[in-house]
Amino acid sequence: MPGLIRGVARTAVVAGTATAVSNRVSRRQAGRWADQEAQQAPPPQQVVYQQAPPPPAPPAAAPVSMDSKIDQLKELATLKEQGILTEAEFEAQKARILNG
Structure with a gap:
């Protein structure tokens, strides 16, 4: 029985390590893809706002x-x-x- 527990524990350690490594590789790859997309994406469009002309002056009284x-x-x-x-x-x- 102790050999069985030791085997299960070793399997759990190996599986945990494999999961951690897999997650790290996935995050690193996702980061690389994001960097590539950012480099390939066209520059953002620049919005130019024009100031509205001032309203016309009211006619002189x-x-x-x-x-x-x-x-x-x-x-x-x-x-x-x-x-x-009243007077005031x-x-x-x-x-x-x-x-x-």
Whole structure:
């Protein structure tokens, strides 16, 4: 019986060694194939991105005539007199019209 166990143990060692060697050879060969494929593969395509042209500038606002500004100020004064606009709102809108 001890000879049988010794024989089984020796077979297991031989089989384990053979498996380890086989795995190592397989990994090495797979590495070589990968290197060959990398050398034979065409270079990757280079993607060139073009910058989109800037959007067109908005058209310049037509200058507001003085008559138009006066009409807007009269409307603001009317809204203030009716109590629709507060003094602060009136002043803010008046400044916007006069500066614009």
